[in-house]
Amino acid sequence: MKSIYDTIVKRIEIREHRITFRNENVIKEAAEMTAFVLEILIEARNLVSEKGFVNKKEEIYFFKNIKPKILGKLIYYNKIFRIETSCPAKSGEIHKSFFVTELEKLTKEFKDNYIESDFYRYIKSGREDLDEKYFGLGRIDIMEGLNSFVFGIDPQFSTYYDYKVAKIIADEMFYEYINNRLNQDCERHSVSLTYTHYDDMFWTDSKNALIELIYALYAARSLSNGRLGITKISTIIESLFQIELGDFHHAFHRMKVRSGSRTAFLDYLKDSLEEYMNKNL
Incomplete structure (x- = not known):
């Protein structure tokens, strides 16, 4: 209502x-x-x-x-x-x-x-x-x-x-x-990245979409068997995709109470992958 x-x-x-x-x-x-x-x-x-x-x-x-x-x-x-x-x-x-x-x-x-x-x-x-x-x-x-x-x-x-x-x-x-x-x-101060930066690789979707993905990886314990904290994961991905997410914790809080699907980006990824799979049957 x-x-x-x-x-x-x-x-x-x-x-x-x-x-x-x-x-x-x-x-x-x-x-x-x-x-x-x-x-x-x-x-x-x-x-x-x-x-x-x-x-x-x-x-x-x-x-x-x-x-x-x-x-x-x-x-x-x-x-x-x-x-x-x-x-x-x-x-x-x-x-x-x-x-x-x-x-x-x-x-x-x-x-x-x-x-x-x-x-x-x-x-x-x-x-x-x-x-x-x-x-x-x-x-x-x-x-x-x-x-x-x-x-x-x-x-x-x-x-x-x-x-x-x-x-x-x-x-x-x-x-x-x-x-x-x-x-x-x-x-924030313990992250040491050794990979090479690629100027042509950067995040082009919304910041909220990336934050949603980060929290999904964290919740699923998909990285390092769940040993990495959410802040460390965010710092690594920020550097990888050349983006600054700001206060991603607060952004996540807003996602938890937003109207409609709370996992809008993950829903979109699933639909996109299924559509891609169907095209390549």
Whole structure:
């Protein structure tokens, strides 16, 4: 189901295309994105207040899909800003130790609060049978033992569970961010390429297409029996095809939530190969 509220999320995704998250830019970009997404959340709140919802189905769709994406990204960018401004060093063992500790804290928090919960399993399984209970306004049941902060939420713009979905989204994104942060420095500087460059060999499709291919090779453990990290694979392929991919981690996050096929380039490769095979029967 689509609604007028989808255009609000789209504006965030468009803005995210500008993000590089290179070491020298990450704090500035995280602060800017936090402010921008906060404005979007306020705009969404005002729009809900003025327009309301066409029906109950749109209301549930908003609090299950739209608001959690906005709030989740707000939490995510704010987390990045806070952790990067708290990091005691830009590189070295102190830097690594800091991010390892943050990763351990996040893993424990996620395990304690979500992994074993019925609600987490409900969201991850794609179920819809309890959507009205979880994402309908006015359905908060204080007898379920909800966290005390629920008493301070706006009952016209929250179902409590929309926040829980947002927190799951933010924590999953942040988990990958910290992992990438730990890997990128050592991998970026350890790649040594010995092959010859060919001026007539370069990537001519979109950057997103190549990023999709890189992640597919990484996920399938097709290179070096899966021993290479995603950043190292990307660095090698960037050099091989004479292209700079920028923040490919963030681009991959956008692919995971894009409309239509999430594997558009791989689908295209499969169709092209099958067509080629048919021509040469």
